Amino acid sequence: MSDTRQVPVTVLTGFLGAGKTTLLNRVLTENHGKKYAVIVNEFGEIGIDNDLVVGADEEVFEMNNGCICCTVRGDLIRILGALMKRRDKFDGILVETTGLADPSPVAQTFFTDDDVRKKTMLDAIVTVVDAKHVEQRLADTETADDQIAFADVILLNKTDLVSKEDLVRVEKRLRGLNPFATICHTQRSDIALDKILDRGAFDLNRVLALDPDFLKDEHHHHHHDHDHVHDEHCGHDHGHDHHADHHNDELTHDEDIKSISVSTDKPLDQAKFEAWINDVLMTYGQQILRTKGILNMAGAKDRYVFQAVHMVSDAGLAGAWPSKDNRRSRLVFIGRDLDKALLERGFLASVA
Amino acid sequence: MASNTPDSERLKTWSFDAFVVGISVAGNGRTFGVALGDGTVRIVDAEAPEPAPITVHNGACLSFAPDATPDAFLSGGDDGKLVRINANGELTTLAETKGKWVEQVTAHAGANVRVYAIGKDAYVLDVKGKKEPRKISHPTTVGGLAINAKGKRLAASHYNGVSLWWLATQDSKPQELDWKGSHLAVTWSPDGDYLITEMQENALHGWRMSDGQHMRMSGYGAKVRSMSFSRRGVVLATGGADTVICWPFSGGGPMGKAPLEFGSGPMNVSDGSPVTAVSCNPKRDVIAAGFANGALVLGNPGVRSVAISGARKAPVTAMAWNAAGDRLLVGDEAGEVVLVDFRE
CATH class of the missing domain: 3.30.1220.10 (CobW-like, C-terminal domain)
Known part of the structure; x- marks a missing residue:
């Protein structure tokens, strides 16, 4: 019980239908030798009766008179505090956010609250992306951009539902939004769990190991700086043009x-x-x-x-x-x- | 299991091997209850043998309080249960909500009520079971519950303030005390003239009930976590700093006055660690305090304080005096529970 190691916390984001729940169910049922406490926003979605699954209300609080970087998830502070009372019952914690949530308050909770910072450690932000629909999501809402931009690991899921060309284009788009995330291609959220858990993405000592390409010559990143893919729907009207399937030119907006x-x-x-x-x-x-x-x-x-x-x-x-x-x-x-x-x-x- | 520490025959120590969530004294004034993170409760009584584990929750105890009946406790758990535990270890499940956490609980003998909270909703139960349970709702999750000494009013803290409910009437709308920010534990002064909350920030907020005057008590290096009014309400002792900060409440409240402090200095027990638990003695002008490094002190502003224990292995999480004020029970994060016996 006198275990003073910080508990790793993985934050799982992604739009409704991207495959978050499938992934959560896999973490909860697969025999990987570790136990995870799971904080979910929709209690009913997880079909498992597990006393380590907790429902959360996503209460976003402003601390210190509304300073933007002090916007935190109050419910998370409370729930993490309570989970620490039985610290010996699990190896890590997974936090699922709603598809519509801006990831900033969740992430900031781990740096702003002293108790949370002392007892837990944000391990990685994992964003599950539906390969078929992500471009539409990016066109429709800023939150999709936020979720991809914040990710340490992007699960590019449902790759079986798109063509090779589409996949290349989608990945390029994601890479343009976020050059440091690890992008994994998956179907039915099927991924080796060590690719998403215990990543240490916020551990300074491990930042390098996670980003093998980070230090490479800049050529690696040129493609998003000079993205010359054109299509007729690119422009300033996104958010209105609901049949726009292609939005590659992120630099124009x-x-x-x-x-x-x-x-x-x-x-x-x-x-x-x-x-x-x-x-x-x-x-x-x-x-x-x-x-x-x-x-x-x-x-x-x-x-x-x-x-x-x-x-x-x-x-x-x-x-x-x-x-x-x-x-x-x-x-x-x-x-x-x-x-x-x-x-x-x-x-x-x-x-x- | 129990062992007398070599340096003092007044200390008795148990290792319960789970996070001490709460320590309360039952209405009889002498029976201690210890609620633990493994879902068990231990009863510590002067006349009883070794405290055996009583399994109350499948999960963890999250909230703990003396019951409205004299020889029992209330425990809320992350299995959604509100359970009454009597001094003999007998359990009665009073309420159960699957998939939810019972995070707050309190009771009042005079008003014959038990109150518990799940998320934004609090439920008032009639001890005699004559009235239907009453549900009262709040804009955000309830951070703390407290009934005033007279048993008339219930305070429920939440984000951006506190809601005050009358217990006797079925008021549909509470009186709201507003203050921006997240309010956690809440307490009334013994005379009911002041209401104080611990905040998510390193501060307390208070209201003078007569005129709604705000009181901001800040300057802490850590979250306050624990507060206790002295027996006549003269001072409010608080954690959150590396000494015990005591706000003066005589003569109109602490506004414009500097707090008094004790508990550091010559003994050097705190090594900069913040105070994490405080409890005012019900009979004497003595305050007990525990630190994040496990140290325990006894004192009062203006007089020399004494160390009961130097640093131990885990932060102190809970402490309580018996009604006679001659026995103190202390618990910590590692599950070590210390009984300090001051009886002759």
């Missing part, structure tokens, strides 16, 4: 989420960088959903890892560089209406 990557081969000055990034997050934290960076600080032997959810950030040195010669600093922002030139200028001004 300011309201859309996009990712911005800045990089340099020159070492950075840590104090300058921290002053700058704090200022950026204070100013633009509302429109920046997530930030991740692996940076080469002048004088530091190890990699400096930075990550943030809106304004709440975490940073530190985390392990040696894989090769002495390649110490490229790279910082990626995912957000709305971001000014690349401005961010790049500030970033480069932190060069030592």
Whole structure:
């Protein structure tokens, strides 16, 4: 009982019908040797009588006079606190959110509340996406963008229902919204559970291991910066044009989420960088959903890892560089209406 | 199981091996009940043998209080049950809602009521069973329940304030006390003149009932988690800081006054850890406090405080005095329960 390890919590998002419940049922029934407590929003959907399944009401609370980064899920704080009273009964916790929920308050709960932070650890945000309908969802609602932008792992589900060409296009679109998520193709949410559980996506020491492509040459990411796929429905009318099946040109619309990557081969000055990034997050934290960076600080032997959810950030040195010669600093922002030139200028001004 | 610690014959310690959720003293004034995270309750009585586990819930106890009858307790669990446990360990299931959690419970002997809450709804039960259970609803989940000393009014805290209900009448609309933010545990001053809530933030909020005057009590380094009015309501002792913060409530309330404190300093028991549980003695001007590092102190502002125990292995979660004020029972997150006996 005197177990003081933080309990890993996996947040499961995705629109209704994407396959969340199927995935939850698999976690609850499959023989994987671990026990999970599951917090669901629709109690009836889980067909399992399990005393570790808890219904939640999604009560979003503003703390500290409505500061945006202090918007948290009050019900989650309460439920997690109660679950900690029988900490020895399970290995991890899964939180399912409704398809319509903005993931920010859930994520922020794990960084804002002291008790939650002490006892639990946000392990990863997993977003289940219906390959056939996701483009429509992205056209219809901003929440779909948010859920993809926030994800550490994207389950591109129901791949059997779309053509190869469609799948390539959809994946490209998702990659454009979120360059750091691991994308897994699945059918009927069939995935090795170690791909979604115990990922340590917010653990600075493991950020690198999760993103094998993160440090690669930028060519890897070029395709979303220069997305030349055209179709007649692209434009500014999305949200109204309900038969629009294709929305590849995310760069044409300011309201859309996009990712911005800045990089340099020159070492950075840590104090300058921290002053700058704090200022950026204070100013633009509302429109920046997530930030991740692996940076080469002048004088530091190890990699400096930075990550943030809106304004709440975490940073530190985390392990040696894989090769002495390649110490490229790279910082990626995912957000709305971001000014690349401005961010790049500030970033480069932190060069030592 | 019980062992006398070498440094003091006044301490008796048990290891119950589960998170101590709550400790209460029954209406008889002498029987302690300990509710645990493994769904069991232990009865600790001066005259009884070793406390045996009584399985009350299939899951965890979430809420615990003295019952309205003199020799019993109420326990709410994550199996959706509200259960009465008497001093002999006999159980009566009073209510059951499948798939829900009973997160709040309270009772009042004079008013003959038991009240429990599931999510946004609270239910008032007539102890004699003559009246139908009454359901009262709130805009968000109930964070705390408290009945005033006279047994007339029920306070239910929630997001953005507290709802006040009359217990005798079937009022359909409560009186609302508004204050932005999430309100958790709630307590009345002994005279019923003040109502105080612990907030999600590191602060307390209070209302003076006579005129609705707000009281903001802040400056804590951690969540308050525990508060206890002294026997005459002179001070409100609170956790949440590395000393016991005591707000003065004599002469109009704490507005504009600095709180008093005790419990750190020469003994150095707190090592910066916050106070996590407090309990005012019902007979003397003495306050017991437990810390996140497991340390226990006894004291009062302005006089020298004493350490009952230095740091132990887990944060203190609950404590209560018997009615005579000569026995104190303390529990922690690791399931260690300490009985401190002050009797001659």
